[in-house]
Amino acid sequence: MITFLINFFRILERVEMKYPFAEVEKKWQSYWENNQVFKTDLADLEKKLYCLVMFIYPSGSKLHCGHWYNYGPTDSWARFKKLQGYNVFEPMGYDAFGLPAENYAIKTGIHPQDSTFTNIDDIRNQLKHMGCMYDWSAELMTCVPEYYKWNQWLFLQLYKRGLAYRKKAPVNWCPSCQTVLANEQVQQDGSCERCGTMVEHKNLTQWFFKITDYADELLDGLNKIDWPDKTKLMQTNWIGKSVGTEVKFRVEGHDETITVFTTRPDTLFGVTYAVLAPESELVEKLTTDEYKETVQKYVDSVKSLTEIERTSTVKEKTGVPTGAFAINPVNGEKVPIWVADYVLASYGTGSVMAVPGHDERDFEFAEKFGLPIRKVILEPGKNPEDKLEEAYTDAGTMINSGEFSGLNSDDGIEKVSDWLEEKSLGNRKTNFRLRDWLISRQRYWGTPIPVVYCDKCGEVPIPEDQLPVTLPYDVNIKSDGGSPLAKNEEFINTACPQCGGAAKRDADTMDTFVDSSWYYLRYLNPNFNDGMFDTKLANEWTPVDMYVGGAEHATMHLLYARFIHKFLRDIGMVNSDEPFAKLVHQGTITNQGAKMSKSKGNVVNPDSFINDYGSDVFRMYLMFMGPYELGGDWSDKGIVGVDRFVQRTYSLFKKYEGISKESESKDAYELSDLNENEKSVYRKVNHTLNKFSEEIEHFRFNTAVALLMELLNELNKNFEQCRIDLIVYSLERFSALLSPLAPHLGEECWGLIGREKSMYEDPVWFEIDTKALTVDNVTIAVQVNGKLRAKIDMPVDTPQDEVKSAVFNDDKVKSHTDGKTVVKEIYVPNKIYNIVVK
């Protein structure tokens, strides 16, 4: 009975000592909210800083570990900046249109709008529990007319300037479901994910934004922004600028000409055949009667293949001749015209000249179909007679090339192009791999396209003063046959704004990437009624200083947003060239090796961890897991380590509760006034301040957490022997360091030592005493032939000759050098002394 009581009290005592995270987190969250600590004064432009994280997609699943991984550390960076005195604007919103809500509706019958609003309410609630410093007055969502109205307005501005246009483009069509499928709804074998029917390609007339008009500027602009090199490289490759020449080939016995694009006009004399893309309009025109059937069969067989399959360099090349012949403009030679799927209609002119001797794909194709291979570029050091074993694609000397023979091929490119231009047989041309942005979606849950089609007036844009075109609520999403909106008579039938006659609305909605191309401008005043966004604020606050989001957006969202920003600049809406000055990618948190997704059923729910450890521990653990930009596979193995750190930290502050009321710290100390323990503490505190700033600045949160752990170990070890004001000095700084990573704990600790307000109301950051960063002694590693043999301690900056004598007096060094000749010595001051012996 007595033991029981003793244990009971002991448990009570422990419960009391344990960090009451639930209570503390709630307390600070309400404090921040009630005192509007994180409402940004956008009029205060001195040290303004716009920190943006990619807004959240409110699909069926709520916040998962991946969201925490994205938002927590970014917020820590923003908080760090706030403490440093920046006026930080950190908003949050919802990318609320999109396919998954619609799929969910088809499965459950719950209307996308209803499920989206419910999800947003849940997510908002969860976000608030993370304890981020979001300015909730700036919250926005894209699925309301107040937002998407401006997508429509943007569309009209693009339309006015000829940058929104219609053309035919293929979609994935499931003949059984009678619906258009997204690429992700098509399975690997080309079948529909719902019913398994083979998906077909069907051509529909759809809207495009002419991003290609900005291709050159999008490329050049990459030099002006502080983005990861890999992202810039991916965008560069995606845009795929190539400078070359278009060459016209006459077709024998035909009025048509074939225009091909080539970057290697120097190889024109090596052309032994020409190839048309299967979709090319020329195929039907040029194919001779004899070949009509085989060509038609071939073209049909290619329809189900994806672009990836077609352009695969390991897939066996296929193709058929058309029976027609083209005339090579440089030598008048007659070469056969083939159709082959390795040529894409979407790139260049949709036709290529084939030079098997100097192009790998052409070489493979020619070998397979027995087409001639001619050598026209001589590899340095080889003979003209040597047989080509593979395509030679580098520069060399031109041979078998008429008047151009003997030229270096690099010069030949220019000379042949000049010659073609003089004779009007070709033109220099720059081509881009980048294609125009297809924005039409045959779906319900998106922004209606503000155009009507009138029998009399044709295609008519909705006048700006009649916007928004509201997305109707009552729509049968499951309707078979194309766009759901097409079946809503009330929506689709309207009066023509021009003639007042009967007209039909465009039944498609916009790609959701349109929404996300300008949301960062709307955040500055989401309630702005006089335009898309407040231009004055936009000019003052953008480009965004820091943008954080996944690398999976490298080529699409991040390119579209840059395009739209440049367009908005051209119509006078913003005065900057780029939307995002600095960009950081967080890595992906996977689970059992796979990206977390509801469909895979591997989403890790953070709630149980928040309940057991609190949000500070959870976000700090995510930061501690590894490098932010790498992500990693989820495991909860180490979370107890971070929890222990938090507990020990809290105990330490609890031990010195109210200490700043007993004694005031100095701003700096003279090292000579401190005892050994104090010196060690003082150095560690300053060293940590210094390194921590550097680490957080560069999003290296894992090492920042480790630094705080080291600091705590140091304080626990030496505090007993420290004077009280130095303890205050250390704890003040420690709570400031904690505050960005564990915001609730940081505030609580700051309060425990006796401070009244939130750290963020009167931001505090402490100056580093650089004198404390110096050391008295260094350990020099001594190597013999690059192998570590000894370590010697020396005063810092000891002259080399003194280091040398110490090194050669060392017994271990002697044992490795005795009887050998010293060939070379390398001394890296204060670091390494390497002796090379023979």
Added chain:
RNA sequence: GCCGAAGUGGCGGAAUUGGUAGACGCGCUGGACUCAAAAUCCAGUGGGGCUUAUACCUCGUGCCGGUUCGAGUCCGGCCUUCGGUACCA
């Protein structure tokens, strides 16, 4: 396929410009406290060899090769995993 990344102890990872590989944490082992356990605290912890022991030797950053006094880091060639590939966002 193409474009872009990554690979280090039993595990997550550290090593900021080519300069002491394994910081910090998890786990594990041993000890203290306890009737006992949990929690906490202290110590140890890459593999192999050798020694009474301090020590010392040796191998070691996905694989093969190269540059260098010195390579996790740079170069060439592979292997594996991940992101994107234009209608998931």
